[in-house]
Amino acid sequence: MLTSSQQQLLRVISQSGPLSRTDLATSMGLSKAAMSGIARDLISLGVLHETETIYGQGRPSILLDLHPEGAFFVGISLLEDPAAMVLSDFNGSIVARQTMPRSRDPDVIAELIAETLPKLLAEREDAVRKLYGIGIALSGFVDEKQANCVQSTLLGWKDVPLASIVRQKTGIDTFIENDAKAVAVSEKLFGSTRDVQNFSVVSFDDGIGCAHFVGGKLYRGNHGGAGEIAHCTIEPNGSPCRCGKRGCLDTVASMKAIKEMAKAEGLACSSLDDLENEASLGNAAAIRILHRAGNALGLAIAHLIQFNDPGMILITHVEGRFDGLFGTVMRQAAEANVLPRYAGQTPIRNQRVDGDVWARGAASIAAHNFLIGPSPN
8 A cells, every 4th residue: 555645646647747856846845855765665666667868957857657567457347248347557558358247246246356357467467466456337326435336227236335345355455436437537547638627527328427527636426426417307307217207318318318219210220320321311300319319418518517617528429420410419509508608618529439438447446546545434
């Protein structure tokens, strides 16, 4: 386990990139001698290393950076079956992967993780002694300690202490997190929002997820449920939702809802691209579906902007393009439904991600806990 000073140094580099010892000492409010001692210990542990030398006025400076192979983290996604399991390095890059069956029984899941873990670690011979945590991403509510699944409709769970069950079976520190929050942490540590202090991530797939960073920290709310725009009412008295309410955003704008609306209209569209192609050919039903879904998502994003005033909205999506009718309508609806003073002030960016996004996000949860330490009780 790292000391608080060691974690602070690693956090500074994680947020800023490679820094000299002098810059690190300034950022941490320490003397250069004290900071150099901390850095020396981290170098000996293998999690920090010296990189390039910078020449300028005075003595040359050697930059310190996180060692990509100094720490490894396991990420597991319980959003699909089979469940994806990956091994990521300290840069967030996936270096090994396995799959395992997904179960609704927490004890069975722990057994499967324990059985699959040696196969995963065997792909990197140095990973066993440098493994610092397991992260698990799932669909549902997770408590603020990233230990208990408060509720998951997908898995049929309520108040399941999954982290401790897996930790007991594997002997490795384990943390669980909502899927969208895991993606947001991944983007903050290793992705496009690294330098953004306030932002929201909207994950667009069969379901819609959302998570917020405020002041550079993941905002969870009092009960771990901050960001659940999927179940905000967009169409009062609309279609029934799996959460028990009606007219939720998920029932109108998720990929699952879009496919269901296309099927109801007799359209043989298995993807957003298929529906966009139909719309470009003048198919009235396709156009109507894309307008309805795009308007709903845009309205929800407008609410996010007015609630949080973020520096960026990042939409991650596995399938489909956002440069067609759906994306255009979504952006127009977002701009039309914010106060005039906010219109055009918040960048809305979309980023296509691969199928590893959830498992990579889960590994980032373990990396994040390695950098920040355990949550206070």
